[in-house]
Amino acid sequence: MVEKLELIPLKDISPNPYQPRLEFNQEELDELAKSIKENGLIQPIIVRPSSIFGYELIAGERRLRASERAGLELIPAVIKDISNRESMQQAIVENLQRSNLxxxxxxxxxxxxxxxxxxxxxxxxxxxxxxxxxxxxxxxxxxLPTFLIRSIENGSLSQGHARLLLTIPDEEKQNYWFQRISNENLSVRQLEKLLKEKPKIKSKSKKINIFIKDKESELSKAFGLPVTISQKKDGQGQLVFHFSDDEDFNRIINKLK
The missing domain is CATH 1.10.10 (Arc Repressor Mutant, subunit A)
Known part of the structure; x- marks a missing residue:
């Protein structure tokens, strides 16, 4: 594998189509950009020659984005002449070896x-x-259903909880337990214990609960976010949309419009 280290223009670098990382913490990018501006980029990115123009990124997208924020025009890069398959493997493996995916x-x-x-x-x-x-x-x-996958991605549902929810074949019941995890702050051990118990549903509120849970499930699917509905005996209640960032919030507002 031929490789060399050079300073190359940032504008000549295109993204890696096999990049496994989907979300980047904006505050961390700003901190890294500040460090790069003061100290330069210590660890070079890895690229390969593009068949169309310039270079294609193999690894180091976070460093590349932060360097752009820092206002760099040139960036140190290790240039490797490798195949599509090797590029994909290297990008994925490098990211998997990091702890923050x-x-x-x-x-x-x-x-x-x-x-x-x-x-x-x-x-x-x-x-x-x-x-x-x-x-x-x-x-x-x-x-898992889309709304649970989104909850894992934004950190509102742990991997341990998610694995237990996978043992439940019914999506409506998965949503029911997800709401309980959120509302009651259940630990993984508590959830595991509750799932082993026989369900006890009061006959008086059974119809109401089934209707409410069904609507929670419908709304969660429609918005791709957790939704909670609570209703008192007199009919009053609350409809709550759970969101973790501005993107989620704006999506709710746009859908409601």
Whole structure:
């Protein structure tokens, strides 16, 4: 593999289509940009020559974005002459070896490797230095409904809770338990214990609860965000949309319009 270190123009670098990281913390990018402005970029990014123009990023998107914010025109880069497959593998593996990928980004990265390389879970586990059950359990998170996947991505649902919700085949019941996790701040151990118990539903409120939970589920799917409905005996109540950032908030406002 031929490689060399050069200073190249930022404007000549295009993104990596195989980048597994989907979200970047804006405050952390600002902090890194400030550091780069004061001290320069210590660790170079990795690129390869593009067949269209300039270079294609292989690894270091966070450093590239922060360098753009810092106002750099040139950036130190290791230039490698590698194939599409090697570029994808290197981008994914570099990100997976970092500790701050969220569980969904990690699972999607594993799925990319499986799809592109026709690997088995066992082969991928050996390749990544993980156990086969770890890989399988990670990939199973992608089978969750969209609103639960979004909750894992934004940190409002832990991976431990999500794995327990995977044992529930009914999406409506998954939503019911998700609301309880959010409202009662249930730990993973508490949730596990509750799921093993036989459900006790009071006959008086059964119809109301089923209707409310059904509407919560419908709204959660429509907005892609957790929704909670609470109603008193006299008919008064609250409809609450749970959001974690400005993007979620704006999506709610736009849909309501």
């Amino acid at each position: 969220n569980p969904i980004e990690e699972a999607k990265a594993y799925q990319q490797l499986l799809d592109k390389n026709q690997m088995t879970h066992e082969e991928l586990a050996i390749y990544m230095g993980k156990s086969r059950p770890y890989i399988t359990n990670s990939l199973r998170l992608l089978n």
